[in-house]
Amino acid sequence: MGIHNKKNRSATTFFFASRLGIICAGSVIGLIACILALLGNPANMGVCVACFIRDIAGSLGLHRAGAVQYLRPEIPSFVLGSCLAALLSGEFRARGGSSPILRFVLGAFAMIGALVFLGCPWRALLRLAGGDLNAVTGLLGLASGIGIGVWFLKNGYTLGRSHTLKKPAGFTGPIIMLCLLIAALTTPSFLLASSNGPGSAHCPLLISICAGLLIGWVAQRSRFCTMGAFRDLFIMRDWHLMTGVIAFCSMVLVFNIANGTFTGGFAAQSVAHSNQIWNILGMVLAGLAFVLGGGCPGRQMFLIGEGDSDSFVFFLGMLTGAALAHNFLLASKPDSIQAGIVTMGGPGLNGMVAVGLGLIVCILIGFSMRERLT
Amino acid sequence: MKKIDTRGLSCPEPVIRVSRAVKELTTGEQAEILVEAGAASENVLRAIRSLGCDADTVEHDDGFRITVKK
Numbered sequence: 001m002g003i004h005n006k007k008n009r010s011a012t013t014f015f016f017a018s019r020l021g022i023i024c025a026g027s028v029i030g031l032i033a034c035i036l037a038l039l040g041n042p043a044n045m046g047v048c049v050a051c052f053i054r055d056i057a058g059s060l061g062l063h064r065a066g067a068v069q070y071l072r073p074e075i076p077s078f079v080l081g082s083c084l085a086a087l088l089s090g091e092f093r094a095r096g097g098s099s100p101i102l103r104f105v106l107g108a109f110a111m112i113g114a115l116v117f118l119g120c121p122w123r124a125l126l127r128l129a130g131g132d133l134n135a136v137t138g139l140l141g142l143a144s145g146i147g148i149g150v151w152f153l154k155n156g157y158t159l160g161r162s163h164t165l166k167k168p169a170g171f172t173g174p175i176i177m178l179c180l181l182i183a184a185l186t187t188p189s190f191l192l193a194s195s196n197g198p199g200s201a202h203c204p205l206l207i208s209i210c211a212g213l214l215i216g217w218v219a220q221r222s223r224f225c226t227m228g229a230f231r232d233l234f235i236m237r238d239w240h241l242m243t244g245v246i247a248f249c250s251m252v253l254v255f256n257i258a259n260g261t262f263t264g265g266f267a268a269q270s271v272a273h274s275n276q277i278w279n280i281l282g283m284v285l286a287g288l289a290f291v292l293g294g295g296c297p298g299r300q301m302f303l304i305g306e307g308d309s310d311s312f313v314f315f316l317g318m319l320t321g322a323a324l325a326h327n328f329l330l331a332s333k334p335d336s337i338q339a340g341i342v343t344m345g346g347p348g349l350n351g352m353v354a355v356g357l358g359l360i361v362c363i364l365i366g367f368s369m370r371e372r373l374t
Numbered sequence: 375m376k377k378i379d380t381r382g383l384s385c386p387e388p389v390i391r392v393s394r395a396v397k398e399l400t401t402g403e404q405a406e407i408l409v410e411a412g413a414a415s416e417n418v419l420r421a422i423r424s425l426g427c428d429a430d431t432v433e434h435d436d437g438f439r440i441t442v443k444k
Binding site: 090093095231237240295 | 381382385386387390410411412416420421424436
């Protein structure tokens with residue numbers, strides 16, 4: 001049984017659809033993430049789609065949190081690497097029209113949840129493999145959110161069908177990302193950039209771009225998706241994508257141990273907090289919103305590259321959520337150490353209310369967007 | 375023959391609908407599934423395989439027509 005025709009006969013397609021292929025994909029992405037952290041990106045944040053979109057929001061002036069402003073070239077590079085892969089393999093298809101406004105809202109709340117935890121699913125795995133044990137509770141929260149989302153899916157949740165659109169609609173997202181990349185390369189004066197804090201920690205530009213393009217290409221071909229890994233396990237006990245995630249984590253763990261950057265513990269980990277209730281709840285919200293929205297934030301970037309305009313709307317929601325998070329003080333503060341005393345971070349009241357509101361909104365969307373499965 | 379059109383649906387709705395439909399098939403009954411090329415078709419075929427069924431796949435428009443027999 002298989003697909004025997006012109007469309008999917010390419011060797012790379014068959015390879016990445018295999019168990020070995022997804023293991024290689026996870027390993028390559030994990031290795032690149034480690035190298036990016038080694039060469040300048042923040043520790044345990046070689047790749048974090050949520051944090052990087054937040055930094056881009058800052059660089060564009062959408063928020064004024066001075067410590068997190070930098071036009072991360074990795075994000076547009078993910079999209080363009082994926083776009084190239086999709087075009088070369090004939091998988092680029094302009095499409096959209098599947099409840100875009102709801103995807104925007106889900107993207108915003110997914111970002112808010114992620115910024116309460118201080119990381120997206122990719123970063124949660126990087127943190128875990130770096131010894132940040134707060135990621136354990138974060139991942140428990142993520143799995144719970146995914147589980148709730150899977151329940152909605154099994155009970156008829158749908159955002160409706162997307163439709164084939166004319167090519168300009170599918171190319172708009174990649175073109176905007178190309179413009180962002182050009183801005184990153186030319187650094188016009190209106191772009192903001194942190195002089196301290198996580199936003200000031202970044203790789204040399206060309207390395208980030210090359211890494212992003214490669215990740216985008218590999219992830220598009222392999223369909224790498226952290227959310228999909230958990231989701232497929234819950235729905236059909238399928239380990240294919242999870243094998244890739246395990247390979248990703250294993251590569252990062254081995255790299256960190258070999259490099260001496262594995263720091264086991266809870267308190268004062270790099271850009272993280274040890275307020276476990278909000279690590280869990282933030283990621284419940286993020287996990288639920290990502291499932292209802294169709295995939296992890298990385299997968300959404302790769303889908304933009306394939307011509308999916310609904311995923312670009314989800315990205316816009318994430319960008320807006322990041323701006324709201326920092327303008328309205330929704331994002332968590334990391335743990336801090338002063339005079340040897342650790343002060344636990346976490347969200348303020350605004351962030352807690354936002355997570356509660358987000359969970360209510362996502363559950364309402366989950367219940368109201370169901371259709372009877374016949 | 376049961377017909378399931380998964381075109382245009384977001385991941386993982388195609389897998390959920392196909393899995394549900396295939397589980398409801400009686401022995402010898404067939405189902406025809408329309409699926410888009412790319413990730414959706416790979417996921418659907420993996421789901422069919424995990425349910426222990428055979429499938430025959432041919433190109434259809436921009437995707438595939440998969441005939442499943444239990």
